[in-house]
């Protein structure tokens with residue numbers, strides 16, 4: 001699905017808005033359908049927010065975009081990166097961040113692994129945003 005065909009990707013503000021709204025929608029859907037009496041741990045969300053946003057900016061920082069630049073969309077913008085994020089990094093950090101990963105959906109602890117998890121989720125949201133404008137390679 002291409003929202004805007006001849007565009008190479010979202011710009012920084014686009015990624016910021018897209019990633020934050022994706023996170024907000026995910027949290028609201030969880031609150032509405034999965035955990036009804038879910039209390040949003042505000043301090044936890046705020047403390048993880050910079051890492052989530054840094055993850056959303058990371059790919060374009062490493063592989064800068066722009067009109068017709070060659071460096072954009074290499075490894076960190078590939079489908080491989082999506083699979084690595086989804087099946088290796090996110091489960092790994094999720095497992096390391098929480099003691100009983102199969103009992104709770106949300107991590108109520110604050111540690112280095114949960115920050116890394118927020119970073120990986122942000123980078124996944126970046127790839128989601130870029131995949132909407134043009135196909136990811138490899």
Ligand SMILES: [Zn+2]
Nearest residue numbers: 009059060130
């Ligand atoms: Zn990008």
